[in-house]
Amino acid sequence: xxxxxxxxxxxxxxxxxxxxxxxxxxxxxxxxxxxxxxxxxxxxxxxxxxxxxxxxxxxxxxxxxxxxxxxxxxxxxxxxxxxxxxxxxxxxxxxxxxxxxxxxxxxxxxxxxxxxxxxxxxxxxxxxxxxxxxxxxxxxxxxxxxxxxxxxxxxxxxxxxxxxxxxxxxxxxxxxxxxxxxxxxxxxxxxxxxxxxxxxxxxxxxxxxxxxxxxxxxxxxxxxxxxxxxxxxxxxxxxxxxxxxxxxxxxxxxxxxxxxxxxxxxxxxxxxxxxx
Numbered sequence: 001x002x003x004x005x006x007x008x009x010x011x012x013x014x015x016x017x018x019x020x021x022x023x024x025x026x027x028x029x030x031x032x033x034x035x036x037x038x039x040x041x042x043x044x045x046x047x048x049x050x051x052x053x054x055x056x057x058x059x060x061x062x063x064x065x066x067x068x069x070x071x072x073x074x075x076x077x078x079x080x081x082x083x084x085x086x087x088x089x090x091x092x093x094x095x096x097x098x099x100x101x102x103x104x105x106x107x108x109x110x111x112x113x114x115x116x117x118x119x120x121x122x123x124x125x126x127x128x129x130x131x132x133x134x135x136x137x138x139x140x141x142x143x144x145x146x147x148x149x150x151x152x153x154x155x156x157x158x159x160x161x162x163x164x165x166x167x168x169x170x171x172x173x174x175x176x177x178x179x180x181x182x183x184x185x186x187x188x189x190x191x192x193x194x195x196x197x198x199x200x201x202x203x204x205x206x207x208x209x210x211x212x213x214x215x216x217x218x219x220x221x222x223x224x225x226x227x228x229x230x231x232x233x234x235x236x237x238x239x240x241x242x243x244x245x246x247x248x249x250x251x252x253x254x255x256x257x258x259x260x261x262x263x264x265x266x267x268x269x270x271x272x273x274x275x276x
Contacts, residue, residue: 009069016248018041028104028106029100033086033087033100035064037083038115039074039082040081045116048080049121049154049268050108050112050117051079052082052134053081054130055128056126056160056243057128057130058172058176059097059129069246071083073248073257074246077257077264077265080115082112086101086104089175094176098133098137099143105124108122121270125157128209129162131160134157134158135158135163136191139193139196140191154267155200155267156200157263158200160243161201163189164188164214166187167183189218196222196225199228201215201218201231202232208239230259236254237256242254246260
């Protein structure tokens with residue numbers, strides 16, 4: 001899906017009345033693309049659960065400016081929502097974009113309280129390449145553990161994400177991961193363990209860009225080790241559909257937002273801290 005088209009959809013999408021943008025262009029690092037925006041429910045509250053959303057774009061395209069509709073949709077569900085830009089190819093190579101996402105989460109955990117969020121109740125969420133980023137952060141112990149964040153990530157949502165795609169046989173995967181010396185280290189499914197947080201994994205059966213077998217394979221591996229997984233396959237959606245269904249015009253097509261909201265509340269509404 002072309003970013004220009006997504007930008008048009010975003011600009012024309014009706015805003016969720018129960019949401020507001022509370023901060024924009026906040027820097028979580030020194031690079032130009034290391035910035036984020038924050039959304040919250042319209043009625044100001046404190047210590048709300050937090051959802052960090054990473055967008056897709058094949059790791060070489062994308063802008064948080066085109067995802068206002070996602071931030072507002074999730075904020076209207078009762079979450080402080082953060083949408084972060086991250087550096088892309090060719091500015092950085094793998095795992096640079098993952099390091100940026102982890103740095104963003106570290107900044108959020110240290111600063112979100114000022115904006116009404118509870119740093120002890122974080123969820124990671126993404127679509128497409130962004131779902132890869134979110135799931136990798138949740139599964140690879142090296143990405144968040146050294147930042148002291150493992151106990152703060154309560155659950156993860158992946159929409160139409162690539163999680164099990166080695167050997168690399170397409171131009172996107174070859175460009176992004178083809179030069180990595182240990183290719184299995186790039187695969188989220190490689191890091192599955194019983195300590196993984198609960199996950200909501202969804203795909204569209206009509207997706208021909210990231211096949212739904214990625215979702216099925218990861219969900220099955222997680223279930224085998226005892227991780228709680230909510231797996232959904234939407235018969236009438238293609239690759240962009242799981243994202244667009246978060247916005248008001250497309251919600252009647254598939255209940256993605258409703259089901260994601262139920263999952264997030266289930267795992268984020270409990271306030272006690274989780275041991276790291």
